Amino acid sequence: MNKNVSQTKFPVYIARSRQTTEVNKTGSWRVMCPEYEEKTSPCSAACPAGEDIALIQMFTTRGLFKKAWEKILMENPFPAVCGRVCYHPCETVCNRKQFDEPVAINSIERFLSDTADKNGYRPSFEKPETKKEKIAIIGAGPAGLSAAWFLSRMGYPCDIFEEKSEPGGILRWGIPPYRLPAGVLQGEIDLIAAAGAEIHCNRPVSALFLTDIKKKYNAVFMGCGHGQSESLNIEGENLAVDGLNFLSELRQGKTRRLHGRVVVLGGGNTAVDVARSVLRLGGTPLVIYRRRREDMPAFPQDVNMALEEGIELLELYGPAKIEKNNKDYLLTLQKMHVAGLEDGKRAAIEPDVGKTKKISAQMVVKAIGAGPAETWHKPPVAGKDILHLSNAILSFDNAGFPVIFGGDLASEIESVVHAVASGKHAAIALDILFNKGRNKITKKMEICSVGNGSSFSFETYLNRNHRPRRPEIVSYEQINTDYFSKAQRITVQRLPKEEAINSFAETALNIPENFAVQEAARCFNCGICTQCDNCFIFCPDVAVIHDKSKQGRHINYDYCKGCGLCVAECPRSAMTLKGEHQ
Amino acid sequence: MKQVLEGSQAVAEAVRLARVKVISAYPITPQTHIVEFLSDICATGRLKAKYIHVESEHSAMAALIGAAAAGVRTFTASSSQGLALMHELLHWTAGARLPVVMAEVNRALGAPWNVWTEQTDSLAQRDTGWIQLYCENSQEALDTTIQAFYLAELVNLPVMIVLDAFYLSHTYEPVDLPDQDQVDQFLPGFTPKFQMDTKNPCAFNQLSPPNVLMEMRYNMQLAMEHTIKNFPDMEDKFFEIFGRRYGAVEPVMCDDADIILVTSGTVTSTSRNIIQKLRDQGEKVGLLKIKMFRPFPVEEIRRILGRADKVAVVDRNFSFGASGIFAQEIRAAISGMPGCPAVFGYIAGLGGRDITFDTLQEIYRLTKKDEKPKLDSHWMELREVDYEIECC
Ligand code: SF4
Ligand code: SF4
DSSP: OOOOGGGSOOOOOOOEEOSOGGGSOGGGGOSEEEEEOOEEOHHHHHSTTOOOHHHHHHHHHTTOHHHHHHHHHHHOSOHHHHHHHOOOHHHHTOGGGGTSSOOOHHHHHHHHHHHHHHHTOOOOOOOOOOOSOOEEEEOOSHHHHHHHHHHHHTTOOEEEEOSSSSSOTHHHHTSOTTTSOHHHHHHHHHHHHHTTOEEEOSOOOOHHHHHHHHHHOSEEEEOOOOOEEOOOOOBTGGGSEEHHHHHHHHHTTOOOOOOSEEEEEOOSHHHHHHHHHHHHTTOEEEEEOSSOGGGOSSOHHHHHHHHHTTOEEEOSEEEEEEEEETTEEEEEEEEEEEEEEETTTEEEEEEEEEEEEEEEESEEEEOSOEEOSSGGGSOOSOOTTOEEETTEEEEEOTTOOEEEEOGGGTOSSOOHHHHHHHHHHHHHHHHHHHHHOGGGHHHHHHHTBSTTSSOBOHHHHHTTTOOSSEEEEOOGGGSOGGGOOOOOOOOOOBOOHHHHTTSOSOSBOOOOHHHHHHHHHTOOOTTOOOOOOHHHHHOTTOOEEEOSSSSSEEEOTTTOOOOOHHHHHOTTOOEEEEETTO | OEEEEEHHHHHHHHHHHTTOSEEEEOOOTTTHHHHHHHHHHHHTTSSOOEEEEOSSHHHHHHHHHHHHHTTOOEEEEEOHHHHHHHHHHHHHHHHTTOOOEEEEEEOOOSSSOOOSOOTHHHHTTGGGSOEEEEOSSHHHHHHHHHHHHHHHHHHTOOEEEEEETTTTTTOEEEEEOOOHHHHHHHSOOOOOSSOOOTTSOOEESOOOOHHHHHHHHHHHHHHHHHHHHHHHHHHHHHHHHHSOOOOSEEEESOTTOSEEEEEOTTHHHHHHHHHHHHHHTTOOEEEEEEOEEESOOHHHHHHHHTTOSEEEEEESSOOTTSOOHHHHHHHHHHTTOTTOOEEEEEEOOGGGOOOOHHHHHHHHHHHHHOSSOSSSOEETTOOOOOHHHHOO
């Protein structure tokens, strides 16, 4: 066998130095200074519940479904509900939108909750010490249940009083099963109850009872919602069926088959839900709305689905009179026209005098909005002891007893996720009140706001106000898109139209695991470190040093010359380059 | 075992047999087949190597500089513009004394675009410190690739194996594909003379002032000379195992020749036939094939050509403002010899134009006709161009 020729004695004269270059402390050149600094993703700040979306997508991408699900639960006890009915303001601001399409955050939430349900996950949160203050919660709707969830997780004993036979409020009685199956809702209510709150059903609360309660509890959370439909103020209004009642009876199984034209008056979510239910019961719904389609307060995706199912919409007509006509009803409609904009948003309308139209219908349903059922449900409007939090209002009665209003009573937007936010904000505010006093509430809450906005992080609050992120919101320009490639957003599969409109089965189908993971992988993970190690790879001065810290690495400023490569190559702006003496 | 292989495939199989550890390349016609074969060989696990696909030839060589410095056998292939883009790093590889091996498929450099054979691309790299070996056929390409690793590791200089585009790179021929055992015997695993080692950290090729640089350069020249000296010994070892030998240069019927034709690459094969035919007609003609261009085997060339009256150099390349590059080198090599033969330079086959039997016959006729060359370079078979119509 030949000896390896490279080992023959041919002298090679090359430049080689064993002197360490460590003597050359390139750090002294630095005028700019890179730092690890996580920032806030726009989606989290836009989610009223302040979910840590960037991290949730990271966990999902890695198949850590339980962790991802717990991350949601940390901020929102209703992933299965919100994964179905939330209008997902998070997606509207998703940075990925400027690259191709927003991440389907809502669908991933749905997937995670389904996965949790399938595998029987239970959250592994630490059990808190029981507190001495007790809270009474009026109304077992999404706001009251959320307040109970967050209060229980801090150890406050809670009693929820609900006038209906089952908990859930609008989720149970106002949302039809094709959007939210009852079992799904019950699963999450069970989880909330398991955290400690007692739910007392069939317990209507009167003003008197409330006075009584104040003796046994340390605070009351008012989450009675909007139980009273608003009035049309037209002749024959009493001939119309109330929309909320219609949906509630449907939930109780009291509804019969319908036939012929059913007119639905209104443009909100209730109107859309009524129309879609009518369709499923055999009727031919016609939605009549005073303004234009784009002005409808119903969430656009729900309006779209209704129209796709073949529901007709008559815009710019308002009801003027309802009459009985044998077995049918005769409806007089007033034509409207657009006369400018109200608050620069929705159309201001005026009647077109003299232009009316008559239509007949087998049934008329009014769904034009609702308000508090009792005057004492309403939060006080003024007074020195009133504290307006985002989505909650804290007030004190003459005796100084704290009453905190949440849900639809206190939120600008009526949505489930706003109700969740109000429950959370109320819980945090009460905790600060009991421990630090009223004057500290605003300051202390600010520290746990997500970004600088109106969403708050329960996790940050629990971590004793240690902020994990900078409030700065990562913009699309801060994403290094070289590290991402275009990919199509998943589309949620739905029941075929014929099947959907003939039953109350859930229309949106489950999302397969591989699709969900693929979709989560589209997320830029704006502002958070995913341990990609680009900084380590790119640093020309080997100044990024791995260590055992939570961050996993630090910068050796003896050698970091401040070139900023690490910051430029961080795909997701989890690093910041600052002036040296900033 | 005999197999019918494409020239590119022969090179790729040789790289596999040499148990290369890192391959990095960027595709370019007419070299692409080589790296295609190799990526396939790596993907199917026939060779356990890291194949690094890069965004440019410059990066390909940069990647190999890193890998070779880490102490493993490395290979790349390129051509024409790609080779030109590597130029800076070709100097670096040689200066750093890294035994990188590259297959270079000769192709004309643009502008204008042309993908056919011409040697100007590789010859333009003659001063980079790379050993250059020109091949005549697929068997030689395969054997030379194996030998290239031997030479590179012997003297710590990079080696370029040069192939004609299409005539060689894309032509199928019967090739004797050696067994792995045979190759292992000739080319055992690579143990580098120096390598990057985190346990023994040091900097390579740091700033080197005037008081050392000249000696480093001289050491490179010694390595080139060592290559020439050791080439026969390497070939002996190769012959013992594989039964084939080529020579740094190969003289054919030169002993009594009055006129010697000098060639490189595939045109040599055509020339072998012409010589035979002319000999049959009683012409005293010989052929000198040049395989090793760097280092240039001056002694041997002088010894062979010294006896002839005239030398006809066929150059498939050109140095503008001067002449064919092989002709230049031959002139320089034999100048000052007593009775130095006259050197006739011919330019033929640029940009892939065929060099046919007739072309070579005409070259012989022209050389025989004149006592002394009238021009430094005679351009063969130039077409009449109607400048009125065809020029701008
Ligand atoms: S890309 Fe991901 S982190 Fe960024 S806004 Fe969209 S969902 Fe949020
Ligand atoms: S790349 Fe390295 S040297 Fe440059 S700023 Fe970042 S840490 Fe400092």
